[in-house]
Amino acid sequence: MRILYLGDVVGRSGRDVVAGRLPRLRRELKLDFVICCGENAAHGFGITPRICDDFFNVGVDVLTTGNHAWDQREIIPHFAKESRLLRPINFPPGAPGAGLGVFSDARGRQVLVVQVMGRLFMDALDCPFRTLDQVIRPYRLGGNVAAIVVDFHAEATSEKQALAMAYDGRVSAVVCGHTHVPSADARVLPKGTAFQTDAGMCGDYTSVIGMKAPAAIDRFVRKGPGERLSPADGPGCLCGLLIETDDATGKARRVAPLRMGAGLAETGLPHWH
Amino acid sequence: MRILYLGDVVGRSGRDVVAGRLPRLRRELKLDFVICCGENAAHGFGITPRICDDFFNVGVDVLTTGNHAWDQREIIPHFAKESRLLRPINFPPGAPGAGLGVFSDARGRQVLVVQVMGRLFMDALDCPFRTLDQVIRPYRLGGNVAAIVVDFHAEATSEKQALAMAYDGRVSAVVCGHTHVPSADARVLPKGTAFQTDAGMCGDYTSVIGMKAPAAIDRFVRKGPGERLSPADGPGCLCGLLIETDDATGKARRVAPLRMGAGLAETGLPHWH
Amino acid sequence: MRILYLGDVVGRSGRDVVAGRLPRLRRELKLDFVICCGENAAHGFGITPRICDDFFNVGVDVLTTGNHAWDQREIIPHFAKESRLLRPINFPPGAPGAGLGVFSDARGRQVLVVQVMGRLFMDALDCPFRTLDQVIRPYRLGGNVAAIVVDFHAEATSEKQALAMAYDGRVSAVVCGHTHVPSADARVLPKGTAFQTDAGMCGDYTSVIGMKAPAAIDRFVRKGPGERLSPADGPGCLCGLLIETDDATGKARRVAPLRMGAGLAETGLPHWH
Amino acid sequence: MRILYLGDVVGRSGRDVVAGRLPRLRRELKLDFVICCGENAAHGFGITPRICDDFFNVGVDVLTTGNHAWDQREIIPHFAKESRLLRPINFPPGAPGAGLGVFSDARGRQVLVVQVMGRLFMDALDCPFRTLDQVIRPYRLGGNVAAIVVDFHAEATSEKQALAMAYDGRVSAVVCGHTHVPSADARVLPKGTAFQTDAGMCGDYTSVIGMKAPAAIDRFVRKGPGERLSPADGPGCLCGLLIETDDATGKARRVAPLRMGAGLAETGLPHWH
Ligand SMILES: [Fe+2]
Ligand SMILES: [Fe+2]
Ligand SMILES: [Fe+2]
Ligand SMILES: [Fe+2]
Ligand SMILES: [Fe+2]
Ligand SMILES: [Fe+2]
């Protein structure tokens, strides 16, 4: 099956490029399943119920979040109601919402999506490696699920690659987010797991990770009281990873990074038949 | 002029792919100047005088380092002797070696190379923004220097993009290293500065940032006493950024990321005429 | 001369115990000069102009702040108007306010007060060691100033002790704050500098560093969306360090920690004649 | 019963002051149980089997460690053999050794000792709050154990106080270590748990947390290649917390901090009858 993962959507620029491009991508790329990280969709900080619906309406199947999961107060009760909205699974027990779900595509194939968060340079959640090991145990790739996609929301390249190498062959894909920069290392690991150190951001790249540059620069330089950060509002670029899996084994056959829109060198659509 | 920046070289795999590819690249790409980050060349940790010479012999003009600058004791006195070996300039005054140099290419054009290190998630050195501002003041792009290349060795994508945006138009390029993963965002910023959030690593990518995966995974999972990290020793991939500048203005005209060898999707050579 | 340093005042409990005790302490201990850290006075976060005045009215001569200096927007312009209000001197140039001042006591003796902030586990300001070295150079202990008090606002015990040992004999006192816990190591270092790793907090100790315990515990345990932190409001304890210096040399002759009020074992007043 | 907790022993200065003072303290204070943190006993880094025996021979009943648990390779297999040597219990499953033990005093009373490590500004181990909750569940204070002593090895005052407040009334004592500085806040919390934010260090206080000052200062100032850290070797000060519990309830009746030897203001022996 064909799965598209879209990296952290930042503000209106990000939402617009997703809404503008995704419906056609679903058709042209014959996408079976779309996962999107929405943790920065609401003016850079978190996501709202209404923005969730907007994403579902343009072709997103599952939304993930990350360290910004709780930024908007109104989203917190929504986690309990909307099973297509995930937050990292390694928050302590009792956190609102769920960290995984099994979803059906249009042809009834089951896809397990799990989001997990890293700890290096981040908050000390439960161990992502052990948590993942535990929660995926009931699922067999190519058995009760056609694919397993792990969204690893993490800062450090070392932790991301360590987790991907540790799960190589056990999941269909480890796709990562949080740094807002696409990595140029999308590939299928030796045992069949698709991997990219970071899928990048959907947003305005003439910015500092999606936020207007002057205020962001000021924080680094002046360290004093400053302007609030707000999303850059130029035309956005959609960044994501396209993964093709083998339904029989659940492993990845091939991957293609996607970059479409302003700011970065575009990839064009992959020519898969 | 054409400048190639090569990302952090890790261990023998990295050194071999650089030595094996660089001489031909210099010819075929008509390179005028080659900068290479060697901070992980000596078995993953630092660099030695002998390895420096090996790099210079295969076509490197200037070596930079980073947070691993002092890992090998024998390199410390070498910094004073070898002006082509740099370390981040924002170490406190009194640190061995120099953080910048002006070098001539074969046609006598002057290139200012400065290495500076980030602070977010790293050690608290002097402010990279203010230090850079101060040290480049004597130089005029397209005046007393044909090009200014800033090697920003940093962890956080936000700090890298903030520095690049802050210096856009004032330097020829801000190329970054340290994460060992190439970013897919190489571009020329609006005011003419070439930028890539990370040039990536020259080394074996079937690894955890160049080191053998099992010991690296173990550190994240077990947190206990474990095996030492050592470089992965499979075939390497060369990663870098090719920058073409305008000698009259010193600004970047275009950039092309390079990925050649095993592990990652190769870029091939850019078709520039 | 006799100098009293009062540790971080947290919320109303802290303000009340200072206001209730300080006037009498000034008389009974024959205090010549009182310095107080007010960075948490305004409901735990920052300080306001009105609270500044309240402190001055009960006998504080100089207020310092710290990492919470800018928490209250209305205090920012006040830094320019109120020379008795300091912020860490190693913020980058251009930060509002001043990091040091020379003040007269009632008998016309000059006291230099400098606040500087640590970097370990904190934000990357300018080097506290080098900044301090530079700014105290115009002053001679027992010469143009009778005393030099350094308020080192820092987290790590190692950094605090390193700075104190580095400046031993060059300043009258290195008194530290920020952890909100008094250390039991107040002493005069070998070359004559008074030192305490932390002067502690003025506030309600039946708390988590001055804040109500349930919400603070919740942050560590649940890591999810939670209640806001607010100051504990039980009776406070005043914590500080009393320093007696020799006017001729500016060095410290003796120190006595003070703890008065609820929560901790009280010290009583030192019996100095 | 009377329990003495001794803070992190650093190097020979620390070992000597413990060996020199403890035998007499056991007699004079009628100590029933002695716990000591030995994580820095071996030249500042870790502990060896031989040093363990030295501690047991002078009257230590249980040794704890901390983040330096694994510093000395030869201690690792020793954890399996020596049940009186503990390491933080919240290392991931599979770590060598144990994080708790139930020990008998001379009169056959059972004492549960648990060491747990903090995460703020430290490595991301398992949650100390939840782990502690889980492991102490089989024990009833004043029932199957006469006392429960939690050694919380942590950096941040906030995390230490949060854990102590969370466990107030459920354990006899939360005594903390790691910062190498005694706090002046030893007390019995409202529901009967003895607490001290840090018990301090047994070692030479004319130092930087027990290490020779020049090399330690140099690390903060120069950030360059420098001398190795080694323990200060002047006369040491013994720092610890004396806890008296009620055997019927297991709660703390009173506490007294102890500081004996060079460097700090000595406490003298408490006058308990
Ligand atoms: Fe994000
Ligand atoms: Fe994030
Ligand atoms: Fe590196
Ligand atoms: Fe590096
Ligand atoms: Fe404070
Ligand atoms: Fe503070």
Ligand SMILES: [Fe+2]
């Ligand atoms: Fe220690």
Ligand SMILES: [Fe+2]
């Ligand atoms: Fe420790």
